Amino acid sequence: xxxxxxxxxxxxxxxxxxxxxxxxxQETDPTDFKRRFLKKIRKLGEGNFxxxxxxxxxxxxxxxxxxxxxxxxxxxxxxxxxxxxINTIRxxxxxxxxxxxxxxxxxxxxxxxxxxxxxxxxxxxxxLPRNKSTINQKRLLLYALQICQGMEYLGSQNYIHRxxxxxxxxVENESLVKIGDFGLTKSxxxxxxxxxxxxxxxxxxxxxxxxxxxxxxxxKASDVWSFGVTLYELMTYCDRERSPPQIFIxxxxxxxxxxxxxxxxxxxxxxxxxxxxxxxxEMVYSLMRRCWSHAPDDRMHFKDLIKEFEFLLS
Ligand code: ADP
Ligand code: MG
Numbered sequence: 001x002x003x004x005x006x007x008x009x010x011x012x013x014x015x016x017x018x019x020x021x022x023x024x025x026q027e028t029d030p031t032d033f034k035r036r037f038l039k040k041i042r043k044l045g046e047g048n049f050x051x052x053x054x055x056x057x058x059x060x061x062x063x064x065x066x067x068x069x070x071x072x073x074x075x076x077x078x079x080x081x082x083x084x085x086i087n088t089i090r091x092x093x094x095x096x097x098x099x100x101x102x103x104x105x106x107x108x109x110x111x112x113x114x115x116x117x118x119x120x121x122x123x124x125x126x127x128l129p130r131n132k133s134t135i136n137q138k139r140l141l142l143y144a145l146q147i148c149q150g151m152e153y154l155g156s157q158n159y160i161h162r163x164x165x166x167x168x169x170x171v172e173n174e175s176l177v178k179i180g181d182f183g184l185t186k187s188x189x190x191x192x193x194x195x196x197x198x199x200x201x202x203x204x205x206x207x208x209x210x211x212x213x214x215x216x217x218x219x220k221a222s223d224v225w226s227f228g229v230t231l232y233e234l235m236t237y238c239d240r241e242r243s244p245p246q247i248f249i250x251x252x253x254x255x256x257x258x259x260x261x262x263x264x265x266x267x268x269x270x271x272x273x274x275x276x277x278x279x280x281x282e283m284v285y286s287l288m289r290r291c292w293s294h295a296p297d298d299r300m301h302f303k304d305l306i307k308e309f310e311f312l313l314s
């Protein structure tokens with residue numbers, strides 16, 4: 001009896017506190033972003049499948065909310081891809097991987113948005129050409145090291161990124177970059193160390209290793225190849241005139257449609273590779289070349305690359 005009375009008293013007290021606003025009414029799920037409070041500010045960028053917008057999430061409606069980046073898909077039938085991306089990114093916690101904040105479900109889950117932290121400086125592809133004069137080569141190597149650290153973590157969680165490129169690395173500030181865009185990331189089953197690609201359209205072919213182009217197999221080592229191409233981009237400050245597609249097209253000649261893939265594969269199998277970028281140290285170019293070994297097993301591992309960059313930076 002005394003206990004019941006005590007419980008009633010506590011309940012009464014809590015109700016008092018609730019109405020007086022001492023306790024916020026009902027704890028809400030911080031990863032559930034309500035559509036009605038999400039205000040679009042401007043478009044941040046778009047890739048092959050998605051579109052990313054800068055939004056203000058302002059549940060109090062007084063402009064005190066937080067800035068977030070909201071990713072949605074250009075076409076509705078890609079929604080499973082975005083769901084998969086959300087399931088990947090929500091499980092990743094690393095300093096060099098973009099932070100997941102939550103999801104925004106509209107109209108009964110038809111039009112889902114991925115909400116992530118907003119990185120004002122954008123991707124390396126936007127940032128490097130603009131800030132070339134203030135970024136020295138050592139800084140570029142620091143970015144390379146951080147990308148490797150993020151990739152090493154991703155691999156340790158048994159994921160293959162499959163779309164590593166400067167356009168998918170975001171800049172937090174002048175000394176911190178983070179891997180973003182997990183749209184093509186696949187989780188590998190314990191018994192398989194590759195993933196077979198089925199969708200072919202819009203592939204970033206010039207970042208792909210030969211085995212991806214030839215037999216559509218993706219290994220962790222295929223990410224290492226793409227890292228080599230990303231390192232090439234870094235060392236050119238993402239100069240559009242010297243972008244990997246530009247360099248490869250110069251190498252294999254301009255062609256139409258299907259022929260591009262065949263010519264690219266032929267050139268790679270012949271052992272042709274992008275040349276050392278102007279003013280890139282031989283030591284750094286030799287790392288690229290060790291990412292571009294034809295056989296996946298012969299390529300460097302992210303662990304070794306981390307050691308090499310740490311050494312170059314020491
Ligand atoms: P897609 O899957 O379509 O390639 P991304 O996730 O790569 O989409 O985003 C496209 C572009 O949007 C990026 O290249 C970058 O410029 C910009 N962007 C993406 N996420 C963010 C973010 N969190 N903060 C700032 N800009 C971003
Ligand atoms: Mg992208």
